[in-house]
Amino acid sequence: MDIVYVRGLRIDTLIGIHDFEREHRQTVVLDLELGYDIRAAAASEDITLTLDYQAISERLFDFVRASEFLLVETLAERCAELILREFSVPWLRLRLSKPGALHYADDVGIVIERGERSG
Numbered sequence: 799m800d801i802v803y804v805r806g807l808r809i810d811t812l813i814g815i816h817d818f819e820r821e822h823r824q825t826v827v828l829d830l831e832l833g834y835d836i837r838a839a840a841a842s843e844d845i846t847l848t849l850d851y852q853a854i855s856e857r858l859f860d861f862v863r864a865s866e867f868l869l870v871e872t873l874a875e876r877c878a879e880l881i882l883r884e885f886s887v888p889w890l891r892l893r894l895s896k897p898g899a900l901h902y903a904d905d906v907g908i909v910i911e912r913g914e915r916s917g
């Protein structure tokens with residue numbers, strides 16, 4: 799299985815468990831690895847036969863900036879569900895980073911894998 803990836807997708811959103819986080823937007827950063835067989839697209843040059851990373855990025859941008867979750871776990875899971883459902887992706891690895899969360903840490907976040915990875 800080949801991988802189509804997006805790295806460093808920055809989106810401002812409301813996320814966090816503390817009161818101050820419910821009033822001030824923060825930046826989250828998404829890194830995506832999406833499993834797909836890209837051979838048909840490579841043979842035909844037909845974008846409809848692969849994953850359009852621009853379409854996926856723009857859809858996630860709209861979803862995340864409108865969200866107001868408490869936990870990074872919840873946002874990551876909802877993003878993964880959306881990609882699997884709307885873009886027929888069989889497998890993905892998603893890293894959700896919240897770089898401004900802790901002033902004494904460079905970055906915090908979560909990495910999840912969903913779906914079935916074959917070949």
Ligand SMILES: Nc1nc2c(c(=O)[nH]1)N=C([C@H](O)[C@@H](O)CO)CN2
Nearest residue numbers: 813814815816819868869870871899
């Ligand atoms: N596993 C998690 N731990 C914490 C989260 C989270 O979303 N998942 N969130 C917070 C706070 O919102 C922090 O990001 C800001 O102070 C703490 N722990």
